[in-house]
Amino acid sequence: MTTRISDRAGVLAWLFLLPSVLYIVALVASPFVLAIAFALSDVSAGDPSYDYVGGRNFERVFDDPVFWRSLGNTFVFTGISMVLIVVLGKVLANILVADFRGKWLVRFLVLLPWTTPVALSSISWLWLLDSIYSPIDWVLRFFGFLGPGENLYWLGQPGLAMTSVIAVHVWRLTPLAAVIMMAGLVAIPRDIEEAATVDGAGYWRRMFEIKIPLVLPVAAVAALFGAVFTFTDMAVVRVLTRGGPNDATQVLASWAFYRGIEGGDVGQGAAVALFLFPLLLAAAIAILRVVRRIEVW
Amino acid sequence: MNRYAVRRVCARIGVYVAAIVAALLCAGPFLWSLVTAFKQNRDLYDPTNNPFVFNRPATPDHVTYLFTDTAFLTFTWNTLWVGVLVVLITLVLALPAAYALARLDRPWSGPLAVAIFLVYLVPPSLLFLSLSRMVVAIGLQDSTWSMVLVYPTITTPVSVWLLMGFLKGIPRDIEEQAMVDGYSRLGAFVRAVIPLVFPGIVAVVVFAFTLTASEFIYALAFVAPTDQMPVSTGVPTQLVRGDVFFWQSLQAATVAVAVPIALVFNLFLDRFVAGFTMGSVKG
Numbered sequence: 312m313t314t315r316i317s318d319r320a321g322v323l324a325w326l327f328l329l330p331s332v333l334y335i336v337a338l339v340a341s342p343f344v345l346a347i348a349f350a351l352s353d354v355s356a357g358d359p360s361y362d363y364v365g366g367r368n369f370e371r372v373f374d375d376p377v378f379w380r381s382l383g384n385t386f387v388f389t390g391i392s393m394v395l396i397v398v399l400g401k402v403l404a405n406i407l408v409a410d411f412r413g414k415w416l417v418r419f420l421v422l423l424p425w426t427t428p429v430a431l432s433s434i435s436w437l438w439l440l441d442s443i444y445s446p447i448d449w450v451l452r453f454f455g456f457l458g459p460g461e462n463l464y465w466l467g468q469p470g471l472a473m474t475s476v477i478a479v480h481v482w483r484l485t486p487l488a489a490v491i492m493m494a495g496l497v498a499i500p501r502d503i504e505e506a507a508t509v510d511g512a513g514y515w516r517r518m519f520e521i522k523i524p525l526v527l528p529v530a531a532v533a534a535l536f537g538a539v540f541t542f543t544d545m546a547v548v549r550v551l552t553r554g555g556p557n558d559a560t561q562v563l564a565s566w567a568f569y570r571g572i573e574g575g576d577v578g579q580g581a582a583v584a585l586f587l588f589p590l591l592l593a594a595a596i597a598i599l600r601v602v603r604r605i606e607v608w
Numbered sequence: 609m610n611r612y613a614v615r616r617v618c619a620r621i622g623v624y625v626a627a628i629v630a631a632l633l634c635a636g637p638f639l640w641s642l643v644t645a646f647k648q649n650r651d652l653y654d655p656t657n658n659p660f661v662f663n664r665p666a667t668p669d670h671v672t673y674l675f676t677d678t679a680f681l682t683f684t685w686n687t688l689w690v691g692v693l694v695v696l697i698t699l700v701l702a703l704p705a706a707y708a709l710a711r712l713d714r715p716w717s718g719p720l721a722v723a724i725f726l727v728y729l730v731p732p733s734l735l736f737l738s739l740s741r742m743v744v745a746i747g748l749q750d751s752t753w754s755m756v757l758v759y760p761t762i763t764t765p766v767s768v769w770l771l772m773g774f775l776k777g778i779p780r781d782i783e784e785q786a787m788v789d790g791y792s793r794l795g796a797f798v799r800a801v802i803p804l805v806f807p808g809i810v811a812v813v814v815f816a817f818t819l820t821a822s823e824f825i826y827a828l829a830f831v832a833p834t835d836q837m838p839v840s841t842g843v844p845t846q847l848v849r850g851d852v853f854f855w856q857s858l859q860a861a862t863v864a865v866a867v868p869i870a871l872v873f874n875l876f877l878d879r880f881v882a883g884f885t886m887g888s889v890k891g
Binding site: 325328334413571585594 | 620623628630632634652658707722726727730731734742793794821822853858859862865867869871
């Protein structure tokens with residue numbers, strides 16, 4: 312008995328997957344390999360010819376205090392943002408699954424920070440954090456926390472600049488975390504909680520022994536997505552502070568961009584960007600493990 | 609009985625208060641942008657003026673300026689057509705791939721699905737340097753087409769993941785019935801499965817378009833000429849002359865871009881939630 316090609320699942324599976332696989336190999340895998348090759352070379356915008364230089368780019372990167380500063384900043388940003396995103400995302404998810412009038416409008420308003428192109432919302436924030444005209448300063452002056460004509464210079468002082476960048480990240484990614492956690496809240500089988508109620512478990516008992524353990528894996532997924540997106544993002548830093556003042560808000564991604572594109576030193580930029588990879592891999596493995604655990608339900 | 613009634617009322621009020629606070633925290637900057645966009649310069653550039661209300665009569669001048677005297681409409685047009693092409697390429701790549709991984713039961717489909725998920729986590733900030741050299745080598749530097757070529761790397765993996773979720777939600781009997789009725793496997797996919805997974809396709813279209821419109825690093829690294837830029841790099845780089853920001857026009861641009869995307873996204877929010885759920889949870 313002969314089967315038509317269009318009936319043979321094995322051949323069909325290959326035909327269906329081949330375009331995606333080829334495309335990803337061409338435009339994700341090969342640039343990735345190329346990034347490693349660049350990191351070991353002296354390629355620059357002015358002299359694109361390839362000369363192997365071994366670990367010299369890495370040596371230069373390690374000698375550069377700005378690199379260590381960026382690395383530290385990246386961790387601070389990611390860590391603080393992740394915690395805030397998960398906690399606020401959970402709160403937001405609970406609000407969004409509740410039943411009330413005007414829910415559609417509230418959902419629309421809540422989604423805005425996430426669906427708006429990040430460069431555009433960041434530029435709105437640039438004015439909200441302006442050194443003279445900041446509306447936040449105006450409110451503080453209005454309530455007497457700042458004297459007349461006083462300003463905080465949100466983006467001009469290292470500590471405040473970092474707070475500002477973290478705040479914008481959290482503001483932007485919390486709705487995403489909320490959507491992921493909504494998916495989790497919807498997926499939790501209702502009958503478990505109902506059964507517990509019938510068996511006489513009180514509110515707190517249900518909260519700690521049923522709700523939190525069930526939500527935890529989903530919260531972990533949201534946390535890791537939040538971490539990956541904060542960790543690799545440079546748009547907020549780029550638009551708000553350009554890494555300043557004095558590299559106080561410089562992160563790995565933005566530093567790689569300065570070295571590699573604006574400084575034209577492709578080799579060193581690639582070396583800096585490669586530092587993102589091991590940490591991303593760790594995050595990815597963690598996400599997958601958590602997702603596996605959810606699937607066993 | 610009364611205590612229960614009071615409790616219920618309090619809980620209702622609490623829900624509304626929480627919802628309003630959340631909405632204001634999230635959308636506050638946009639509401640304020642909307643006010644600012646219509647302010648006169650003399651109103652805006654006075655630090656003693658209340659920044660949340662009009663201290664002088666509103667003016668549409670700066671908004672008109674955005675649409676008539678800047679390249680904003682060009683940016684918008686670029687974002688739109690790049691987005692449409694990227695979405696089409698994404699669907700052509702992702703839909704068959706998702707079907708193969710979700711349904712055709714090869715021994716390697718599990719590991720390959722994981723590999724595709726890992727690709728989703730490889731960020732532009734890791735690849736932009738080598739990709740920009742590749743774009744130069746192909747001769748697409750400073751052309752909007754470079755984005756059409758590269759953006760599906762961002763959208764395809766996540767779309768495969770989402771579509772797998774939707775496909776798993778469709779009972780297998782439907783294809784089997786179609787094949788019993790004389791369709792080939794391919795025919796069953798095209799005629800029976802695609803129409804059923806249509807809601808998922810729409811969700812993926814919206815999601816992929818949003819990702820494309822938001823992308824920043826590649827656009828910044830690949831394209832320098834004003835007329836080739838999309839909204840995400842055009843607005844922040846071209847509405848600024850040296851140190852002079854066209855603030856009202858910038859705020860108007862943010863609102864003009866943000867509102868339509870969020871409106872469409874909100875329409876499909878329930879589907880995304882369903883897609884995430886089916887994909888990752890009920891695997």
